[in-house]
Amino acid sequence: MKIDKYRKFGLILFVMLLLLVQTMFAQKEPFRVGTTTANFLEIGYGSAGNGMGDAVVGTVDDLSAIYWNPAGLSYMRQNSIQFMLQPWIADINTMFASAGLVMPRYGTFAFGIYQVDYGREEVTTMELQEGTGERYSAMDYCFSLSFGRKLTDWFAFGASTKLVSSRIWHTSANAFALDLGAIVNTQFFSPTGNREDGMSIGMSISNYGTRMKYDGMDLLQPIDPTPNEAGDFDNVEGQYKTQGWELPLIFRLGFAIHPIVSGNNKLTLEVDALHPNNNSESLNVGAQYRYTIPSFGSFYLRTGYKGIFMDRSEYGLAFGTGVIYRMRSLNNMALRIDYAYRDIGLLGTSNCYTFTFVF
Numbered sequence: 316m317k318i319d320k321y322r323k324f325g326l327i328l329f330v331m332l333l334l335l336v337q338t339m340f341a342q343k344e345p346f347r348v349g350t351t352t353a354n355f356l357e358i359g360y361g362s363a364g365n366g367m368g369d370a371v372v373g374t375v376d377d378l379s380a381i382y383w384n385p386a387g388l389s390y391m392r393q394n395s396i397q398f399m400l401q402p403w404i405a406d407i408n409t410m411f412a413s414a415g416l417v418m419p420r421y422g423t424f425a426f427g428i429y430q431v432d433y434g435r436e437e438v439t440t441m442e443l444q445e446g447t448g449e450r451y452s453a454m455d456y457c458f459s460l461s462f463g464r465k466l467t468d469w470f471a472f473g474a475s476t477k478l479v480s481s482r483i484w485h486t487s488a489n490a491f492a493l494d495l496g497a498i499v500n501t502q503f504f505s506p507t508g509n510r511e512d513g514m515s516i517g518m519s520i521s522n523y524g525t526r527m528k529y530d531g532m533d534l535l536q537p538i539d540p541t542p543n544e545a546g547d548f549d550n551v552e553g554q555y556k557t558q559g560w561e562l563p564l565i566f567r568l569g570f571a572i573h574p575i576v577s578g579n580n581k582l583t584l585e586v587d588a589l590h591p592n593n594n595s596e597s598l599n600v601g602a603q604y605r606y607t608i609p610s611f612g613s614f615y616l617r618t619g620y621k622g623i624f625m626d627r628s629e630y631g632l633a634f635g636t637g638v639i640y641r642m643r644s645l646n647n648m649a650l651r652i653d654y655a656y657r658d659i660g661l662l663g664t665s666n667c668y669t670f671t672f673v674f
Contacts, residue, residue, distance in 0.1 A: 366635015
């Protein structure tokens with residue numbers, strides 16, 4: 316009886332997500348490019364996902380699920396700590412750190428933080444175009460509390476609450492956001508007949524939240540409301556009123572199959588459809604080959620392509636690799652190292668390094 320209730324809840328939630336995505340996919344040109352803020356939330360975090368061309372919404376099963384699809388947290392079997400370093404374009408550095416606690420009776424709870432450091436730049440003015448001698452910095456953060464749980468052996472859901480913060484010198488903005496996700500495992504196209512080797516369908520809605528509005532002392536300016544009259548109103552303190560900006564809302568729908576599941580070999584293929592609120596729809600495709608080495612761990616090879624059909628995309632091919640070393644003598648603890656390389660067209664290339672400790 317309890318399982319039937321879970322199944323009904325799972326089906327209702329999944330159908331609701333499908334209807335939401337179908338509604339949002341009705342967007343036509345012109346695309347709203349450049350109309351959102353906190354666009355660091357679109358970069359992609361986690362070497363495994365980046366190496367597959369960001370096509371992991373239906374198969375993600377580690378702490379990077381905090382970003383891609385919180386439902387993937389339910390597939391974690393052990394507690395984990397993960398750290399990712401990703402030097403981005405124009406000397407921008409991005410970082411992701413997370414920790415997850417697996418509680419079999421309740422689900423998986425996780426905390427994550429994204430950080431983007433834009434470095435320090437010289438302060439210039441119209442009068443002092445060579446610099447004032449001061450330097451300013453800019454930095455973005457996102458703090459996430461996530462939860463994922465399996466309701467049945469074939470359906471999992473997850474959710475994240477996020478605090479998004481952006482700072483440019485003495486000016487800052489904050490927003491709150493919510494992520495929702497679901498994963499359905501089926502027996503379709505399963506080479507073994509097992510549900511875990513069949514087609515999986517994943518869906519996530521990311522960054523549904525409040526608007527960001529910048530405020531701070533840098534927006535204060537001296538104003539003379541009556542410049543042609545003498546009086547006591549010279550240099551009155553005024554403030555520029557900024558507009559609130561939406562977060563980059565992203566709908567992802569992914570389909571993954573495992574055409575090869577034989578012995579120590581497993582091949583995964585995935586296609587993800589994306590609908591953002593600030594660009595055209597696109598597809599990401601990815602593949603992962605896993606070879607399990609008895610008494611050692613697993614070795615991974617990955618490749619993918621991001622941004623197919625996207626309007627004026629600079630994304631392209633991605634490659635990645637990874638290894639898991641299991642220390643069975645230490646209560647099956649494991650160390651996982653993943654690497655990804657991405658082509659970003661005119662903007663160059665990007666390398667991503669992820670380290671995960673499983674205990």
